[in-house]
Amino acid sequence: MIEVMKSKIHRARVTQAELNYVGSITIDQDLMDAADIIANERVQIVNNNNGARLETYVIPGERGTGTICLNGAAARLVQVGDIVIIISYALMEREEARAHQPLLVFPDEHNKIV
Numbered sequence: 001m002i003e004v005m006k007s008k009i010h011r012a013r014v015t016q017a018e019l020n021y022v023g024s025i026t027i028d029q030d031l032m033d034a035a036d037i038i039a040n041e042r043v044q045i046v047n048n049n050n051g052a053r054l055e056t057y058v059i060p061g062e063r064g065t066g067t068i069c070l071n072g073a074a075a076r077l078v079q080v081g082d083i084v085i086i087i088s089y090a091l092m093e094r095e096e097a098r099a100h101q102p103l104l105v106f107p108d109e110h111n112k113i114v
Contacts, residue, residue, distance in 0.1 A: 006090035007035040007103035011048070012111050014082045016069035023072030026061040027086065031068075034105045034113050037088050045074070046085040052077040066111030 009031055016026075025045060027037065037043065041058050056074050061067035068086075070078045078084065092100060108114045 001091045002094055002097050003089050003091050004097045004100055005102045006088045007037060007105070008088070009035050009037075009086040009105045009107065011083050012068045012086060012107050013066075013109060014068050014070060014078045014080055014084055015066060015111065017075035017078050017080060018069060018071045019073075019075040021071035021075070023074065024057050024059045025074065025086070026059045026067055026069040026071060028061045028065050028067045028111060029063040030113060031066075031105060031107060031111065032058065032060060035086070035088065035103055037086075041088060044087045044089070045070070045077075046087065047078055048083040048085065049079070050077070050082070066107075068111055 037058055039060050043058055045054050054074055
């Protein structure tokens with residue numbers, strides 16, 4: 001088995017950062033569906049503004065809101081307005097991985113799917 005990128009939400013804008021929360025990232029359900037990301041799935045977050053990288057799990061956000069909210073300790077690594085890349089991974093057999101095409105989601109400046 002090999003771990004490969006399953007999908008990515010490329011250049012989403014952080015809408016909230018909630019330090020006093022249990023943890024995680026809240027993502028608009030529309031973006032989650034487009035990227036085939038499910039609740040509680042582990043994701044990697046890359047902050048384009050400061051270079052920070054972190055892993056956390058996903059909480060579904062309200063559909064159509066464009067919500068990208070880093071919660072808990074992760075809130076210290078972003079500011080509202082930062083541009084982030086949200087990457088999900090999957091384990092696959094090598095042959096399957098060679099043919100795999102990741103889902104790429106490119107939201108607009110309001111985190112709506114374009």
